[in-house]
Amino acid sequence: MKHEIKNVKAGLTFVFFGLLFGLGLGILFGIYEDNFKEFINLGIVANPELHDENSSAKIWSYAKRAHLHGMGIAAASLGLILLVMASSLKTTMKSLTAKLIGLVNLYPLAWFTMFLLAPSMGRDAAHSYIVTEAFTYISTAGILSGLAILFMHIYFGAFHEDSEFEDNFRKQITEY
Secondary structure, eight states: OOHHHHHHHHHHHHHHHHHHHHHHHHHHHHHHHHHHHHHHHHHHHHGGGOTTTTTHHHHHHHHHHHHHHHHHHHHHEEEEEEHHSSSOOHHHHHHHHHHHGGGGGGHHHHHHHHHHHHHHHHHHHHHHHHHHHHHHHHHHHHHHHHHHHHHHHHHOTBBBOHHHHHHHHHHHHHOO
């Protein structure tokens, strides 16, 4: 078991940070919710030309989404990484797949970035800000790639220690 955890430890690290982020935000909301809302309202008052009557509620929803996505995505990715750990993937593929799946835990940071930036730059600009987009694209590419590897392994036997899929693929390539 210790050896198997070692193979997925980097992915688990992303998961634990995701859980801590989501849980930490929830705790902070419980203690300082008024401060979060004041931060939003001060930004809106300072930049009224960037906002409409829905801005305050929408920006507050970005913060809540960061919290909810942090918890939910971490839980889902933990389950997937445990599946990777229990699989018969090659050791290097277990490590790679766990890391890729773990990257999805960056996604809540996109929502949190939008929450931080929207009061001062507007909702549209915060959505398309390079850091927001980077968190979104990296996390999405990571989870899709990790799921593709896991799917190919489970349904087609790819990346198995003794993979017929890879042997057949190599054979087809050399015959071609």
